[in-house]
Amino acid sequence: MLFQLKPILFSTRFDLFTWLLMKTGIHRWLLNNPGGWLVFDITFYSMPFLHWLTYRKNPRLASIVAALMLVVNWLYIQCFTLYPTNSIEAFTPWLLFPILFMTVDLKSFYFIFHALRYFFLYFFVSAAVWKFVQEGIFNPQQMSAILLYHHKEYIASSPAGWYTSFTYWLINHAHLSYILYAGATLLELTFITGFFTRKFDKALAAGFIFFLLLDHFIMRIPYWEMSPFLLTLLYSKYSLPSIYSSHARKVM
Amino acid sequence: MFLQKVYKHSRWLFLIMIFFVAAQLFINFKQGLVISPFYHYGMFSAVSKLKDSYEIIEVQQNGKMLRGQDFSIQEWDKIMLPLQYYAGINSNNKLFRTDIKRLLTKLHLSANDKNFLLQCNYQQFENWYKNYLAQITNQPTNTLNICFHQYRFTSNKLIATDSVTVLSQQCN
Structure with missing residues (x-):
């Protein structure tokens, strides 16, 4: 969690996507920012629960929540791994799995699931x-x-x-x-x-x-x-x- | 074949998967720059050789050297990694000035320096690290000494030499 990491510095990796994100300055905004860590941590860890809840109430809306989870996961993991912690490669499933929940069609779910298996x-x-x-x-x-x-x-x-x-x-x-x-x-x-x-x-x-x-x-x-x-x-x-x-x- | 089944089901899904495969192959052949989520999964694949000497980080809290065996893997990483990051500020900044800025300009993208560069402010870092360390070790940090100690690898062991530099000298 960012709240445990308490980041005040980062290390840039050789990743074009990360540079585009860094251009927004969001990783710098999080430095020494306990309020920001709390917002990021709560949002990131509550997304699966939010998706599950939405799926139970309204499965059609669940794919929108899954798309939101994809964005949240990308933002969180991209920033989190710029700070002193594990490398981003270890978090690949966290970046890819939300795609699986973006479909409500069982057949698409099946194929995406197996595509993830092939990727693994x-x-x-x-x-x-x-x-x-x-x-x-x-x-x-x-x-x-x-x-x-x-x-x-x-x-x-x-x-x-x-x-x-x-x-x-x-x-x-x-x-x-x-x-x-x-x-x-x-x-x-x-x-x-x-x-x-x-x-x-x-x-x-x-x-x-x-x-x-x-x-x-x-x-x-x-x-x-x-x-x-x-x-x-x-x-x-x-x-x-x-x-x-x-x-x-x-x-x- | 799997992709044939996907094609029959949805051309969009098929195209997305083909794009994913092509992008991963491109990143593999290009070697060097990656684009999330397409990485090189080398896992210690580059040749590593035993060296004669190693620079080793040592941390003394309240005059007592911290020992790896007293901490969990995650705690030990939390103790060591920020020090490596602080010591690496100059190379982080150099990477931006020599490569990142050039590549972003080539792609017609402006780069705001302050989002990529870090400043060496040892006093600020030390104050932060004292509190951070206190939470890991469960004791207040009254005195802190962080140094980079040169060790020789001889007779199958790491032997400390007299060569020592302090963390503040690693980034100034």
């Missing part, structure tokens, strides 16, 4: 491909160097802690830590199966949770903002009712 599969597969393109996978020192750079403040401040001993052990056994890196790359690559079949979606979901846990405990990166994408794997087994399409079961 792409997210992982591209992470693996980049490791080959940028050659990180061919560097036996890769994971040791990442761990040392990423945890240097922790290690230096807590030289006697068990986590420091564990991290040093991984850093100093470069081949073992490389196996972790290669294993993560392989896990990312397995998501390619999702483009051809939905049979393994539960296994992919388990792999995703395993990835998040390792990211949390080994890399100390809480990447849980990505977890909404898990829904696309858990609910992909459902087909459209036959009333909507005689081919529904064959879709994909």
